[in-house]
Amino acid sequence: MRRLWLLAVLVLPSSLSAQTATLMLSSPQAGQAIAPGSIVEWSIEVSVSGGDNEGLALVLVDLLQDAANPERVDLTPALVPVAMTNFSRPEGVSNPGPGGVGSGYGGTPSGAVGERDLLQIGGAQNTFGVSGSGMGTVVDVTAAVGQSGPVLVAQGSFVAPTAAGDYSYHLVEGVVNVLSVLGTAPGHSTAVSASVSSSPGTFSIEVSSAPQFVRGDCNVDASTNIADSIHLLSHLFTGPLVLSCDDACDTNDDGTLDLADAVTLLTALFDGGGPLADPSDTCGADPTSDTLGCVDFSECP
Amino acid sequence: MRFSTDSAMTFARTATRCLALCAALLFSVPLLAGIGDSDLDGDVDAVDFAALESCLDGPVATSPGCELFDLSNNGTVDMRDFASFQQNFHGDGPIPGTLNVTWIHGSPSCSSDPNPPIQVHQYNDNTFILRQNKCLHYEAPFIYVLFGDEKVFIQDTGATSSSSAFPIQATIQDIIDTYEVDHGLAPLDVIVTHSHSHGDHVAGDGQFSGEPNTTVVGLSSFAVRNFFGFTSWPDEVVTYDLGGRVLDVMGIPGHQAASVAVYDRQTDILLTGDTLYPGRLYINDWDEYQDSTQRMVDFTIGLNIEHVLGTHIEMSSTPGDDYPIGTVYQPDEHVLQLGIEHLIELNDAVQAMGASPSFEVHDDFIIFRL
Numbered sequence: 001m002r003r004l005w006l007l008a009v010l011v012l013p014s015s016l017s018a019q020t021a022t023l024m025l026s027s028p029q030a031g032q033a034i035a036p037g038s039i040v041e042w043s044i045e046v047s048v049s050g051g052d053n054e055g056l057a058l059v060l061v062d063l064l065q066d067a068a069n070p071e072r073v074d075l076t077p078a079l080v081p082v083a084m085t086n087f088s089r090p091e092g093v094s095n096p097g098p099g100g101v102g103s104g105y106g107g108t109p110s111g112a113v114g115e116r117d118l119l120q121i122g123g124a125q126n127t128f129g130v131s132g133s134g135m136g137t138v139v140d141v142t143a144a145v146g147q148s149g150p151v152l153v154a155q156g157s158f159v160a161p162t163a164a165g166d167y168s169y170h171l172v173e174g175v176v177n178v179l180s181v182l183g184t185a186p187g188h189s190t191a192v193s194a195s196v197s198s199s200p201g202t203f204s205i206e207v208s209s210a211p212q213f214v215r216g217d218c219n220v221d222a223s224t225n226i227a228d229s230i231h232l233l234s235h236l237f238t239g240p241l242v243l244s245c246d247d248a249c250d251t252n253d254d255g256t257l258d259l260a261d262a263v264t265l266l267t268a269l270f271d272g273g274g275p276l277a278d279p280s281d282t283c284g285a286d287p288t289s290d291t292l293g294c295v296d297f298s299e300c301p
Numbered sequence: 302m303r304f305s306t307d308s309a310m311t312f313a314r315t316a317t318r319c320l321a322l323c324a325a326l327l328f329s330v331p332l333l334a335g336i337g338d339s340d341l342d343g344d345v346d347a348v349d350f351a352a353l354e355s356c357l358d359g360p361v362a363t364s365p366g367c368e369l370f371d372l373s374n375n376g377t378v379d380m381r382d383f384a385s386f387q388q389n390f391h392g393d394g395p396i397p398g399t400l401n402v403t404w405i406h407g408s409p410s411c412s413s414d415p416n417p418p419i420q421v422h423q424y425n426d427n428t429f430i431l432r433q434n435k436c437l438h439y440e441a442p443f444i445y446v447l448f449g450d451e452k453v454f455i456q457d458t459g460a461t462s463s464s465s466a467f468p469i470q471a472t473i474q475d476i477i478d479t480y481e482v483d484h485g486l487a488p489l490d491v492i493v494t495h496s497h498s499h500g501d502h503v504a505g506d507g508q509f510s511g512e513p514n515t516t517v518v519g520l521s522s523f524a525v526r527n528f529f530g531f532t533s534w535p536d537e538v539v540t541y542d543l544g545g546r547v548l549d550v551m552g553i554p555g556h557q558a559a560s561v562a563v564y565d566r567q568t569d570i571l572l573t574g575d576t577l578y579p580g581r582l583y584i585n586d587w588d589e590y591q592d593s594t595q596r597m598v599d600f601t602i603g604l605n606i607e608h609v610l611g612t613h614i615e616m617s618s619t620p621g622d623d624y625p626i627g628t629v630y631q632p633d634e635h636v637l638q639l640g641i642e643h644l645i646e647l648n649d650a651v652q653a654m655g656a657s658p659s660f661e662v663h664d665d666f667i668i669f670r671l
Contacts, residue, residue, distance in 0.1 A: 018483050058380075060380050060381065060384060093380075093383060095357065095358075095359035095360070095379055104359050108360050108361075119360045122380070124383060124384070128390055129392065130347040130350065132350065133351070133354060134354065135354060136354075175380075175384045177384055177387055180426065187392070188390060188392040190396065190397070191390070192388060193485070195483075
């Protein structure tokens, strides 16, 4: 009986079909082993469906620490990206900041001191065509936000926990309104709820107490260049040069120091070789188990 | 809005709001609870935005006097409540919709008509207009489906009873199911009403009887009065709240004893049934019809009327020209929508006729005393 619906013709304005939005959480430290107390950066982006709406009107989401995390830290409020200024007080509409002052667009810390999550990161455009007294002072709605690719909604960082272990951080309770009818002030625009998914809505890190280093920076001078190869070759063949961080010189991450490491680094530097094994861009612990160590790498925490 | 501030003005506004709320509760003024209508004037507009601004404290305990804005009922007035408020904001004007639609208007050969029995047009997010195919029944009545947060209001069920030939219940149920999913709503109460009780508007009632969460309003004027709560029929305008969407309902006997007009405050659409539409306006009781058109005109004074929508189209696009009774093909038919000027024109005409009703052709309708 229900399939008899097929016998009916549904005439829908294109702007009224189901709208969707995707929230994305990312971190350059995602999947890496990092040192206790190092900085973890994160960002949230949003994209909305095209063709069935006029762009983003409101975005809200919580950033929470996983209940299984070995240790909680304070997640500090995010910065407001320039493109989202009209979603944040005073131009846009957002929660008030701490103590009722300023903008809470970057999220409201929630929980005990030292282990706070961030609630309701984000805000809204003023779609009402009239200005508020202390918020929503920009009455001209910006159309098509989020429709030509992901838009950076928020960007923040926090200090990594000190206890070693695996940690995860999640986006939850995402809410997105999109513009269904675009008005011109003093007329109002109409906003409707979008179906929200988070993908990815999680990132994970490993806090490791193992020594941190940058692979390839064999001479520990905060740069990776030919001098590092010379430093390693000197150690191998002219001695007695003592290396302060064997792991940094093990450029092919095979657990031994030999001529192949110098060749690997030279190839990476000058002959189009691929990137060195992690950690090669930022400080990190050796993800593979071997007998090499790292006594001192002063460039990393 | 906080009592803790020292502003006497703030206190006065808060007290006024509290009094308004108490009055609404005591005297059953329709309260648009859950949508942010802080001044209880039937809309969510700039005044409510200004009131919300002083209450938006974020995810902390709600300030006293601000409970009306706690739309999620979780003890805070924060951006999650604002998200609902923004969706509910309608401003001072109506929620727009589109009538840019070509209605299926029958076929020169109904035996090979490729069109479906029911056409569904979405006027806006929560308003649907359906039309029965003229090949199925020459009356080709229009059917209205209006969604609130708690109820879906259906006006009329068509001219054919057979669910296989004319699956009106299944068609509307699919619309409802989709709407509930898209809006995250629990199952809505389905209210089946009628513009009046003639057979070409109630034939599908049986398809709704016994369906879950469904009420089919009776056909007699007594049943209509009882359902909507009229105490003084037809000299009274009563309200019917769908949940964040208030309808004004008035009795307009004349075409038929149980005729009602419905004004939707959200879209500013006036539904007039067979009392006014682009076609032959058959009048059974002249005195009552005169009174009804006058009451409708009086009701609309000071209101915006976006569209006057009836339940048939019988006129062609040529002024004063109608299709013959029983026609099943209207390739050049009049648009469905009329305006307030047509209601005024009708009322002026029937009042001018006094006690001597006559057949009178107007550009967009025909007065037809039976």
